[in-house]
Amino acid sequence: xxxxxxxxxxxxxxxxxxxxxxxxxxxxxxxxxxxxxxxxxxxxxxxxxxxxxxxxxxxxxxxxxxxxxxxxxxxxxxxxxxxxxxxxxxxxxxxxxxxxxxxxxxxxxxxxxxxxxxxxxxxxxxxxxxxxxxxxxxxxxxxxxxxxxxxxxxxxxxxxxxxxxxxxxxxxxxxxxxxxxxxxxxxxxxxxxxxxxxxxxxxxxxxxxxxxxxxxxxxxxxxxxxxxxxxxxxxxxxxxxxxxxxxxxxxxxxxxxxxxxxxxxxxxxxxxxxxxxxxxxxxxxxxxxxxxxxxxxxxxxxxxxxxxxxxxxxxxxxxxxxxxxxxxxxxxxxxxxxxxxxxxxxxxxxxxxxxxxxxxxxxxxxxxxxxxxxxxxxxxxxxxxxxxxxxxxxxxxxxxxxxxxxxxxxxxxxxxxxxxxxxxxxxxxxxxxxxxxxxxxxxxxxxxxxxxxxxxxxxxxxxxxxxxxxxxxxxxxxxxxxxxxxxxxxxxxxxxxxxxxxxxxxxxxxxxxxxxxxxxxxxxxxxxxxxxxxxxxxxxxxxxxxxxxxxxxxxxxxxxxxxxxxxxxxxxxxxxxxxxxxxxxxxxxx
Numbered sequence: 001x002x003x004x005x006x007x008x009x010x011x012x013x014x015x016x017x018x019x020x021x022x023x024x025x026x027x028x029x030x031x032x033x034x035x036x037x038x039x040x041x042x043x044x045x046x047x048x049x050x051x052x053x054x055x056x057x058x059x060x061x062x063x064x065x066x067x068x069x070x071x072x073x074x075x076x077x078x079x080x081x082x083x084x085x086x087x088x089x090x091x092x093x094x095x096x097x098x099x100x101x102x103x104x105x106x107x108x109x110x111x112x113x114x115x116x117x118x119x120x121x122x123x124x125x126x127x128x129x130x131x132x133x134x135x136x137x138x139x140x141x142x143x144x145x146x147x148x149x150x151x152x153x154x155x156x157x158x159x160x161x162x163x164x165x166x167x168x169x170x171x172x173x174x175x176x177x178x179x180x181x182x183x184x185x186x187x188x189x190x191x192x193x194x195x196x197x198x199x200x201x202x203x204x205x206x207x208x209x210x211x212x213x214x215x216x217x218x219x220x221x222x223x224x225x226x227x228x229x230x231x232x233x234x235x236x237x238x239x240x241x242x243x244x245x246x247x248x249x250x251x252x253x254x255x256x257x258x259x260x261x262x263x264x265x266x267x268x269x270x271x272x273x274x275x276x277x278x279x280x281x282x283x284x285x286x287x288x289x290x291x292x293x294x295x296x297x298x299x300x301x302x303x304x305x306x307x308x309x310x311x312x313x314x315x316x317x318x319x320x321x322x323x324x325x326x327x328x329x330x331x332x333x334x335x336x337x338x339x340x341x342x343x344x345x346x347x348x349x350x351x352x353x354x355x356x357x358x359x360x361x362x363x364x365x366x367x368x369x370x371x372x373x374x375x376x377x378x379x380x381x382x383x384x385x386x387x388x389x390x391x392x393x394x395x396x397x398x399x400x401x402x403x404x405x406x407x408x409x410x411x412x413x414x415x416x417x418x419x420x421x422x423x424x425x426x427x428x429x430x431x432x433x434x435x436x437x438x439x440x441x442x443x444x445x446x447x448x449x450x451x452x453x454x455x456x457x458x459x460x461x462x463x464x465x466x467x468x469x470x471x472x473x474x475x476x477x478x479x480x481x482x483x484x485x486x487x488x489x490x491x492x493x494x495x496x497x498x499x500x501x502x503x504x505x506x507x508x509x510x511x512x513x514x515x516x517x518x519x520x521x522x523x524x525x526x527x528x529x530x531x532x533x534x535x536x537x538x539x540x541x542x543x544x545x546x547x548x549x550x551x552x553x554x555x556x557x558x559x560x561x562x563x564x565x566x567x568x569x570x571x572x573x574x575x576x577x578x579x580x581x582x583x584x585x586x587x588x589x590x
Contacts, residue, residue, distance in 0.1 A: 078405075079385065086408070086409075086411050088466040089416060091416065092458065094420045096185075098423060099448070100186075102440075104191075106443075106444050107121065119199060119202060122195040126192050126195040129184070129187055130191075137181055137256050138236075141173070143249045185263045188260070189266075194288055197290075199220075200217045200285065211285075221269060221272055262337055274342060274345040278292075281304060282294065296356070300353060301353040304353065309346075311340075311343040316403040319336055320400060320403055323402075336406055340407055344410040344413050348417060355368065366429065387407060390404060391404045427443055427446050
């Protein structure tokens with residue numbers, strides 16, 4: 001710690017001794033899941049379906065809430081990171097799909113009543129959401145200027161964060177960018193699913209060729225989305241060089257947009273591929289939202305689950321090969337996203353088929369969806385535990401570990417989508433008994449109320465923690481690869497007398513009012529400055545030796561040579577003093 005090592009993981013202090021408790025919690029969760037299923041099977045003899053639904057929600061909500069506390073305080077720091085990232089992704093996709101379904105319902109109500117082409121409306125809807133994504137990220141990153149009102153608003157925000165260090169300001173910008181990119185990216189992904197899913201429903205080849213058309217739509221969607229995102233990339237590059245150079249804000253805009261666009265491709269293409277596979281297995285194509293009204297055999301369900309496992313293996317293999325052959329980063333990310341999300345969709349629909357085929361006759365509607373969500377949530381967290389143990393094993397290499405851990409990120413989409421289905425049904429049931437008409441308008445209002453409660457809490461408390469874990473993991477990976485040994489160029493550093501440490505003159509008492517994330521940001525700031533000072537020290541020593549060599553050959557007097565030496569040595573001593581101060585502050589913070 002005294003040598004500027006990485007700061008402790010968030011919630012580390014509360015995680016001590018949590019390993020045994022976590023295992024007990026996971027066992028209790030499994031027992032709860034089985035108890036809920038048994039309760040549902042016996043419901044038709046003793047209780048009404050509504051009574052069973054209330055019992056499931058009461059027991060499930062308590063068990064789920066307590067389970068989350070165990071997961072985010074697990075003794076394994078990797079598992080804590082996976083838990084926070086999964087929870088963040090779950091909430092994001094839950095809100096995104098809920099809002100998209102509500103807005104889509106309103107669009108369908110007002111535009112499809114006039115016998116307008118559904119396919120045209122769906123594609124226009126997708127283009128609008130992609131445009132809104134680009135505009136929102138440009139505004140958040142301050143890459144474009146919308147006039148005096150916008151400058152006044154951003155000026156107030158800048159004044160509020162003006163006391164932050166550069167690292168804290170950069171982290172705040174990243175958090176703001178992600179809070180816009182993640183939900184809007186998921187909405188764009190489901191808008192693309194709705195548009196291209198509608199195209200799959202439209203059989204352009206005639207009877208007997210529907211399956212062929214469904215398969216042909218997949219490469220058509222991939223090529224069109226790639227072209228669309230090439231176009232948006234050109235727009236970003238054009239806007240970025242308007243002022244003559246591509247600045248830091250434009251870089252942040254471009255990076256967030258590219259990452260989000262890759263997620264959109266992964267969501268859309270994976271869903272379309274699984275639609276084709278479900279068509280091949282069941283003999284009928286589900287609707288554009290993936291819903292079907294048929295019961296499927298256990299063999300079909302297990303077959304779809306096996307296909308999902310094959311996608312997981314393919315993702316690990318593709319990740320390893322991409323790193324070996326140095327594949328283009330965006331292409332590698334898109335392939336990985338398609339494989340991981342195909343695995344998630346396969347798991348979701350196979351569990352849906354299994355539960356539908358084996359549930360009691362009284363278990364249907366929302367109660368059935370709650371069962372599916374509970375089973376999928378329990379399965380995903382159990383699978384995360386297994387995958388983490390495999391990734392931590394000595395016999396797996398670094399490439400395999402990264403590929404295995406990338407599978408875990410797809411679980412957030414799976415859990416979020418399963419619980420969104422429950423809430424979407426709940427909103428629909430509530431709206432059906434509402435006196436406010438049209439029902440689509442009331443559904444939009446309820447969805448906005450739910451998101452207004454959930455999204456601020458996600459942005460303020462959950463997303464920053466998930467991003468903090470992600471940054472810590474990236475730093476650990478860089479240290480493992482030796483990237484942190486790269487030093488800055490000598491001329492990029494100011495003279496030590498011209499710069500002051502942001503922590504200079506501060507004690508531990510001055511830091512008492514800071515939050516945990518702010519303290520960790522300060523520690524990262526000091527750790528970086530420590531490395532910069534070490535680089536500067538090496539530079540000054542090199543310059544001193546070079547200078548002493550020059551003055552010796554120029555026949556300077558002994559007094560002049562000694563004065564020059566003392567002057568340079570004072571600079572070095574000042575650097576050492578500041579490094580010692582940084583070490584002391586790091587110890588106090590830890």
